Amino acid sequence: MSKITSGSGDAAAAPLPYAVIGAGPSGLAATRALTRRGIAVLGYELNADVGGLWDIDGPRSTMYESAHLISSKTTTQFAELPMGDDVADYPSHRELKKYFHEYADRFGLREHYRFGTEVTQVEPHPDGGWMVRSRSLRASTSGGSASTSGASGGGASTSGASGGGASTSGEHAETVDRVAGVVIANGTLSEPNVPQLKGGFDGEIFHTSAYKKATVLAGKRVLIIGAGNSGCDIAVDAVHHADSVDMSVRRGYYFVPKYLFGKPADTLNQGKPLPPRIKQAVDSRVLKLFTGDPVKLGFPKPDYKIYESHPIVNSLILHHLGHGDLSIKPDVDHVDGSTVFFRDGTSRDYDTIVLATGYTLHYPFIDPALLRWNGWSPQLYLNIFSPQRDDLFVMGMVEASGLGWQGRYEQAELIASYVQAKADRPDEAAAFAAKTRGPQPDLTGGYHYLGLERMSYYVNKDAYRGAVRAAIEELS
Numbered sequence: 001m002s003k004i005t006s007g008s009g010d011a012a013a014a015p016l017p018y019a020v021i022g023a024g025p026s027g028l029a030a031t032r033a034l035t036r037r038g039i040a041v042l043g044y045e046l047n048a049d050v051g052g053l054w055d056i057d058g059p060r061s062t063m064y065e066s067a068h069l070i071s072s073k074t075t076t077q078f079a080e081l082p083m084g085d086d087v088a089d090y091p092s093h094r095e096l097k098k099y100f101h102e103y104a105d106r107f108g109l110r111e112h113y114r115f116g117t118e119v120t121q122v123e124p125h126p127d128g129g130w131m132v133r134s135r136s137l138r139a140s141t142s143g144g145s146a147s148t149s150g151a152s153g154g155g156a157s158t159s160g161a162s163g164g165g166a167s168t169s170g171e172h173a174e175t176v177d178r179v180a181g182v183v184i185a186n187g188t189l190s191e192p193n194v195p196q197l198k199g200g201f202d203g204e205i206f207h208t209s210a211y212k213k214a215t216v217l218a219g220k221r222v223l224i225i226g227a228g229n230s231g232c233d234i235a236v237d238a239v240h241h242a243d244s245v246d247m248s249v250r251r252g253y254y255f256v257p258k259y260l261f262g263k264p265a266d267t268l269n270q271g272k273p274l275p276p277r278i279k280q281a282v283d284s285r286v287l288k289l290f291t292g293d294p295v296k297l298g299f300p301k302p303d304y305k306i307y308e309s310h311p312i313v314n315s316l317i318l319h320h321l322g323h324g325d326l327s328i329k330p331d332v333d334h335v336d337g338s339t340v341f342f343r344d345g346t347s348r349d350y351d352t353i354v355l356a357t358g359y360t361l362h363y364p365f366i367d368p369a370l371l372r373w374n375g376w377s378p379q380l381y382l383n384i385f386s387p388q389r390d391d392l393f394v395m396g397m398v399e400a401s402g403l404g405w406q407g408r409y410e411q412a413e414l415i416a417s418y419v420q421a422k423a424d425r426p427d428e429a430a431a432f433a434a435k436t437r438g439p440q441p442d443l444t445g446g447y448h449y450l451g452l453e454r455m456s457y458y459v460n461k462d463a464y465r466g467a468v469r470a471a472i473e474e475l476s
Contacts, residue, residue, distance in 0.1 A: 016180035017042040018419065019132050020112075021119050021365075024052020025405045026396030026412075027185035028100060029078070031109050033412035034183075037420050042179055043113035044134055050110065051100040053189055054093050060190045062209040062359075066237050067093045070229050070313035072264035076404040081106055089264050120174075122182055122366045129391065132177045181391035183415060184363055188397060191362030193453070194355060195225075198334040207355045208234060217242045220351040223340055225332060227253055227299075231356025232314040235326055245326035246348065248340075252302035254284070255291050257315040265313075266402055273462045276446040280305050290315070297321040298328030309450045310401060310458070358454050361397065376456040381436035382443075382468060383457055384411055390422070390433045399454075400461040407461065410468045417475040432475060441467050 017040035020030045028050060031041050047058040056063040068090045069076055073083040081103050087095055104110050114134075121133040192207040208230045214237035222242045224231050227249045238245045256265055274282070284306045295301050297318055320326055331343045341347045361377050370388050371378035378386070378394065386392040393415045396408055421429040445460025 015040060016129055016178060018181045018183060019044065019122070019130065019177070019179040020183045020185055020395075021122075021132075022052065022185035022187060022395075023047070023050040023104075023109075023113055023115075024054070024185065024187050024396075025100065026187070026408050027052070027183075028103055028109055029405065029409040029412040030183045030185050030393075030395045030415065031112050032080075032103075032107050033409065033416040034419065035107075035109070035112060037416050039416060039419055041112040042132075042177060043109075044117050044119050044132070045113050045115045046118050046137070048115050049101070050104045050113075051097045052187055054096040054100065056093055056097075056212070062189055062192075063093045064208075064211050064230075064234070064237075065213040066233060069096065070258075071266050071402065071404060072258075074264065075266045075270075075402050077406070078103060078409055079406050080409075090258055119186075119365050122184075124370075124389070125178055129178055129180045130182050132179055132182065133174065134177070135174045181393070181419065182366075183393045183395055184366070185395035186363070188361055188399070188457075189359045191360050192355075193358045193360045195357055197332060197353075199336050201335040201340075201353060202337045203351045203353065205353045205355065207357065209359070211354065214238055214241045217352060217354075219243050221349060222246070222352045222354060223248060223329070223348075223350045224354045224356050226356030226358070227312065227317075228310075228356055228358060229312055229314060231354075232312055232317040234354060234356065236314070236316045236320060239320050239325040243351075246329045246350075247326060248329045248332050248342065249299065250331045251304075252300040253294065253309075254287065254302060254306045254311045255294055255315055255318055256287065256311045256313050257290050258313060260286070260290060273445070276307070280307060283307075291318055294318060300330075304450055305448075307401065308448055309452070309455060310399065360453070361457075363394075376453040379440075381438075381440060382411075382414070382464075382471065383459065384415065385418075385433075385436040387437040390429075390436075397457050398464065399458045400464055402461045403459075403464065407465055407468075410465060410472070414468050414472050414475070417472050421475045428475065432471070443467060 018034055020027050020041050020043045023043060023045035027043065031043055034041050046060060047055060049055060051058065053061045053063055055061055072089050073087055073091055077083050083091065083099060116137045117134050118137055119132060119134045123131055125131045192209040194207055211234055217238045218241040220242050221244045222238050223246050224235050225248045227247050231247065235245055235247055258265060260268060298321060321328070329342050333341045333343050335341070338349045339347050340350055363371065370392060371380065371386055371394070372388055378397065380386055380394055380397065383398040384393055395411055400407070418429060418432060421432070443459040443463050445463035447460055449455045449458050
């Protein structure tokens, strides 16, 4: 049985709220930016508390025990809440979960969320705004002020702490809320990309999203397919437990150590950005001084220039390769029983295959056409604004080296500026909305990114933040 509510109480007495789906970093940023301007928010979150995928106990968290930030706290943190001196340069997921709790506490964000709630459908309302259909995953849930908050990994999540939020009882009780607009902020790293290997494998196969701790690899002959940041982390974990560890890769990578000259690497060169060709030439030479040549350790030579794909922030993988703790294999051709056959004609037996093959964008609760989905990802203005609707936004669908959560907060600030302009300066808002239906500004910063699925929403940090800040100024 469904209960229909106006989302924020009597629609005649108060404006409809904006739905925010997810309470991870992007969802929290959106809720903070909107409520800071007095815009009502009805938040939805699948987990029992805030933190997104950084809450390892969340129902769709893809976190693992050894996970840490690959960017430093200095370049990642929200400007309104710097991390303390007692927090490590590269915090663990435990420290980050605590940080998001502090952020939610500081700005009273939990009261806007309905936790333990899954969004199942978002669709336009015939009289304007949207209908958000959700279900409570707890025995009882009450809208109003929530005392807990939840992880926004992947699928649907709901929470909303406005006074008229629905009060339902009974497991999986369904609620339908009418809202003024929708901000999708359920993350980009919750839906695993699982390739189908040719043939049949007799051992265990699992995606990195299911990996929690290295002890599951104890005594096993392990093949890790893919060498992204998670794959390299898990390989470093595995060498201390597994009988053997190999990594299968298709292309070469650039490896960035976490420290250069005694400082977190991403805190260097924070001034005016260098032209791409100069930065690529300088940084590739600096990296060779610190990491050597990965090709000599078995990796293929990259078929692209540095920064044209996301670098691997893990030099320990090179350390273990140099010590013979693992080895590099080419792309997999097929599997048969316990044997994996590689493209170069070699083969080896394994007990476990770990798929470090990344994630796909996952917005299952909304019609893809409303996001102008084309190929691998939605085609959104500034990776935020749907050209189909002026009341539909996506938070966090952006990847860039060094963008951090502050860069995502600026996304939220732009959304809030636009929503406020619609109410106070409709002509200016309409002019901006017309832009969102036009061509996308160049967000590459002059870099030629690889044409891969995981790069389909990749931008240059400086070009992107500049464009977003300019749009905020235009609407201010």
